[in-house]
Amino acid sequence: MNFRIEAGKTVGGNIPLPASKSICNRVLILNALAYSPYEVQNLSDCDDTEVLWKALHSNDHNFDIKAAGTAMRFLTAFLSKVVGEWTITGTERMKNRPIKLLVEALNSLGARIEYMEKEGFPPLHIFGSALQGGEISLPGGVSSQYISALLMIAPLMEKGLTLHLTGEVISAPYIRLTIELMKQFGVETVWEGATLTVRPQEYRPVPYTVESDWSSASYWYQIAALSEKPDLRLGGLLPCSLQGDSVVTDLFAQLGVHTAFTPEGVRLQKEEIRSKHLEYDFVNAPDLAQTLVVTCALLGVPFRFTGLQSLRIKETDRMAALQNELRKLGYLLTDREDRILEWNGERCTPETDPEIATYEDHRMAMAFAPVALRRPAGLRIAHAEVVSKSYPHFWQGLERAGFKLTAY
Known part of the structure; x- marks a missing residue:
């Protein structure tokens, strides 16, 4: 399943998220x-x-x-x-x-x-x-x-x-x-x-209801950051979450996304970008790395991200995959010591109509989909079905928010 993704004139709406x-x-x-x-x-x-x-x-x-x-x-x-x-x-x-x-x-x-x-x-x-x-x-x-x-x-x-x-x-x-x-x-x-x-102990049965997933929310933060006037509402997110990826609120605040907590979840809106150069150690939040790498490149914010050593053994070699696919879009990234990825603003000639490979990796598909917001002709994503690994309804969510998806 391959999609061409085109951004709508407005980006907004109530977006249901998967459970964590x-x-x-x-x-x-x-x-x-x-x-x-x-x-x-x-x-x-x-x-x-x-x-x-x-x-x-x-x-x-x-x-x-x-x-x-x-x-x-x-x-x-x-x-x-x-x-x-x-x-x-x-x-x-x-x-x-x-x-x-x-x-x-x-x-x-x-x-x-x-x-x-x-x-x-x-x-x-x-x-x-x-x-x-x-x-x-x-x-x-x-x-x-x-x-x-x-x-x-x-x-x-x-x-x-x-x-x-x-x-x-x-x-x-x-x-x-x-x-x-x-x-x-x-x-x-x-x-x-x-x-x-x-020590040796026994578990006790308890009723349990799972909260929404902050990792999945990160792609909507990315969409908010790359949009002009977003108004997105994400349900089921808690301000005092056990999930380490809830740090996404602080990271995207530096990239111009304001988080307002409501009884239903969060509301995302745009504000001024605070950071002209972003540095962060992802050792405690590796699943957010692809989202931030792509967002910073598209916003023109140079970065130096460390703590990425676990990305080599994920669904794919995510460091190599990010370098390969961003090169298609005209961005030259550098990796160091198998744990650092940085971009100093260096560009190359982008492909005319790039197709993003997803490497059997759900996060590659979702981290690159928002790039369509910065490309008038949209962006092609190959093997888009990989999102089923963590967020089966991601593409329906995009359409709900105003994007157009065309299979090819």
């Missing part, structure tokens, strides 16, 4: 660990959450989680302590996303997990049993989903878990999100310095 994928996927695991009789309310209908929900409600022992990285990591840990024999596989891209650190950590805690094809990568053969638990160390620079996966099953290990994080800890808000959600289900975690400790 980060919260949905954690709460589904916690709900299952609590043997809860309650169904989680306001679940996202995105691919990642759907495959996880189906796996947790299935009587099958073989799971294809497609491109859902969160489901791969959380299910690997979850199934390792469920008595039985299981297999997990996914797309070809998933089979090339590393999972060795998580598997080694689980095996050291008493699990038995084997690789079915390539060493260190899915698909996996899991022999589930009671886990002994104990004390392990992990680099703090690994995906926070590894850490969250271990933490959520930790209270059900015979000895609990003491997890030492070494080096720089990335995506700390996602770890704190996991800890806070575990607390809401009755389990306490102690985080002192670089050590996380979870």
